[in-house]
Amino acid sequence: MRLDHWLAQATEQLAPHSESARLDAELLLLSRLGKPRSFLFTWPEHELPGPLVANLAGLLARRIAGEPVAHLTGQREFWSLPLKVNATTLIPRPDTEALVEAALALRLPEQADVVDLGTGTGAIALALKSEQPQWRVSGVDRIADAVALARSNSEALELPITVHEGSWFVPLGGQQFDLIVSNPPYIDPQDPHLSQGDVRFEPLSALTADEHGLADIRYLAAESRHYLKPGGVLMVEHGWDQGEAVRGIFTEAGFERVETGRDLGNRERYTLGFLSGKR
Numbered sequence: 001m002r003l004d005h006w007l008a009q010a011t012e013q014l015a016p017h018s019e020s021a022r023l024d025a026e027l028l029l030l031s032r033l034g035k036p037r038s039f040l041f042t043w044p045e046h047e048l049p050g051p052l053v054a055n056l057a058g059l060l061a062r063r064i065a066g067e068p069v070a071h072l073t074g075q076r077e078f079w080s081l082p083l084k085v086n087a088t089t090l091i092p093r094p095d096t097e098a099l100v101e102a103a104l105a106l107r108l109p110e111q112a113d114v115v116d117l118g119t120g121t122g123a124i125a126l127a128l129k130s131e132q133p134q135w136r137v138s139g140v141d142r143i144a145d146a147v148a149l150a151r152s153n154s155e156a157l158e159l160p161i162t163v164h165e166g167s168w169f170v171p172l173g174g175q176q177f178d179l180i181v182s183n184p185p186y187i188d189p190q191d192p193h194l195s196q197g198d199v200r201f202e203p204l205s206a207l208t209a210d211e212h213g214l215a216d217i218r219y220l221a222a223e224s225r226h227y228l229k230p231g232g233v234l235m236v237e238h239g240w241d242q243g244e245a246v247r248g249i250f251t252e253a254g255f256e257r258v259e260t261g262r263d264l265g266n267r268e269r270y271t272l273g274f275l276s277g278k279r
């Protein structure tokens with residue numbers, strides 16, 4: 001079958017099930033062709049071999065059943081880094097790039113000590129390391145398979161970060177940081193969105209938290225002071241409607257200059273605060 005015909009037909013098949021049918025079809029095809037995206041436009045008449053078409057039919061069926069494209073291709077781009085992804089962690093979201101941008105805009109010491117709590121694929125930690133190679137960046141995850149994934153991404157991208165296995169601060173011992181970042185679970189366990197779209201295929205442990213999604217953020221805000229240097233920064237991602245609550249949590253935990261930033265969709269997406277003291 002011709003490449004362009006396959007794309008047209010796959011897009012049509014996916015359209016009732018996905019808001020990004022054409023892109024989904026392209027990504028699935030490219031993952032099996034092993035070619036850059038430009039190939040699709042340069043070689044529309046390329047003949048796809050029968051076994052490839054059969055293999056793609058299986059992928060289309062899984063996509064139609066709701067599986068995220070990133071799980072079918074095993075990859076998702078974040079901050080222009082091709083990250084390996086699997087069902088053990090959250091799939092990196094473009095929204096989280098806003099937090100990376102804000103972290104890079106902080107005036108941190110040249111060799112800042114930075115930790116990403118609940119690092120998953122390693123997305124935030126690796127994005128920061130890619131921009132600030134002299135920072136000492138580590139990541140922590142409680143799930144052994146996620147730790148393995150983050151380490152494998154670190155090696156594949158040649159971005160050296162240290163990844164620890166354990167719950168939040170536990171593996172950090174007495175270390176202190178200039179910046180603690182986290183994209184913790186923050187969805188209310190009752191949220192109806194949990195039964196729609198990609199999140200159905202992501203681990204609940206990476207998505208939901210008690211107390212209307214705020215339990216882990218409360219814990220991070222309360223504990224971070226023991227792991228921050230004077231003047232250090234805590235920055236967490238949260239839901240678009242949690243900004244006010246998170247600012248309150250940060251302020252109550254003693255953080256200063258607490259502020260919330262927005263994502264590309266102009267929704268409140270992350271909050272940061274400074275520990276008192278001179279750096």
Ligand code: GLN
Pocket residue numbers: 090093095183184185186187199206207208237
């Ligand atoms: N932003 C993600 C979503 O709403 C959730 C990420 C998270 O819980 N950390 O699908």
